[in-house]
Amino acid sequence: MVHLRHLIRCAAVGLILVGQTPSTAAQGDESDNAASFALRDNEMRIVNDVLDQFWNVMNPDEQAILQETDVRIPMDYDLTRVVAYREDGRVIEISFGFYGMMTTLCRDFVLAQYYAEQDPGISQKYEDYVTYLNGTIDRNERSIGQDPVTTQSFAEFAGIPAEREAEIMNSSDAEYNIGALGVTAIAFVLAHEIGHHILGHVDSAPGSAYEAAVVPKLDVDRKH
Numbered sequence: 001m002v003h004l005r006h007l008i009r010c011a012a013v014g015l016i017l018v019g020q021t022p023s024t025a026a027q028g029d030e031s032d033n034a035a036s037f038a039l040r041d042n043e044m045r046i047v048n049d050v051l052d053q054f055w056n057v058m059n060p061d062e063q064a065i066l067q068e069t070d071v072r073i074p075m076d077y078d079l080t081r082v083v084a085y086r087e088d089g090r091v092i093e094i095s096f097g098f099y100g101m102m103t104t105l106c107r108d109f110v111l112a113q114y115y116a117e118q119d120p121g122i123s124q125k126y127e128d129y130v131t132y133l134n135g136t137i138d139r140n141e142r143s144i145g146q147d148p149v150t151t152q153s154f155a156e157f158a159g160i161p162a163e164r165e166a167e168i169m170n171s172s173d174a175e176y177n178i179g180a181l182g183v184t185a186i187a188f189v190l191a192h193e194i195g196h197h198i199l200g201h202v203d204s205a206p207g208s209a210y211e212a213a214v215v216p217k218l219d220v221d222r223k224h
Contacts, residue, residue, distance in 0.1 A: 036075070039096075039099075040073055040075065040096055040099075043096075046182075046183055046186055047071055047073075050183070050186055050190055051066065051071065053187075054066065054187075054190070054194070062198055065090065065194070065197050065198055068089050069089070069091070069092060069197060070089060070090065070092070071093075071094070071190070072091060072093045072094075073094055073096055073099070074093055074095050075096050076095050076096060076097060077100070078095045078097045078098065079095075079097045079098060080095075080097075080098060080137070081093065081094075081095040081097070081098060082094050082095070082189060084193040084194075084197055084201070086202050086203060090202075092193045094189060094193075102182070103182055105130075105185075106178055106181040106185055107169070108129070108155075109126065109181065110169075110177050110178050110181060111154065111155065111160065111165060111168055111169060111174075113177075114168045114171075115158075115160055115164070115168065118164070119158070119159075122158060125159075126154070129154050129157045132151070132152075132157065136151045
């Protein structure tokens with residue numbers, strides 16, 4: 001069973017993974033595009049649900065800041081881009097690729113928890129995998145223009161048999177915990193970025209602006 005006190009860990013890991021070269025390759029055929037947009041729509045719903053919960057516990061000054069903040073999910077595949085900045089108003093951007101990375105890390109963390117009975121050292125292997133993944137991301141950034149270094153999956157890295165991985169991950173209990181962990185991770189990231197706005201860390205102009213055409217805005221009207 002995944003304990004609640006560990007649920008934020010995945011998101012924290014995501015925030016320290018920096019420097020991945022953005023992928024600008026085409027997503028594939030129309031069915032892949034449709035699936036990706038459907039996933040982003042689901043992430044938008046989760047984000048808005050989390051923001052509603054934040055609103056309920058914020059003081060009036062914090063609510064005023066949240067009221068004027070647009071949370072955006074650019075449809076790109078940068079694995080690490082999460083940014084809070086000021087434009088015409090307050091903006092938080094969390095790239096679609098970052099959500100994908102975060103979801104994968106959540107899945108890996110749950111897999112490690114359920115596999116602990118077979119391998120008591122699996123938690124250390126998870127930590128080692130994060131270090132390995134972070135190193136690969138750093139190498140890819142330093143090698144811009146070259147073919148990116150591919151990474152093993154966590155199951156491969158940790159030596160978890162494919163059939164056992166499938167058995168664990170197809171269980172309803174694991175699916176529930178992956179979902180719970182994912183929502184908690186999103187909440188952690190949003191709270192971190194909202195904190196930058198509340199603390200005034202982003203009151204200077206950003207170094208560069210992303211094209212508005214690829215940055216759909218979420219409905220973050222918190223008026224009740």
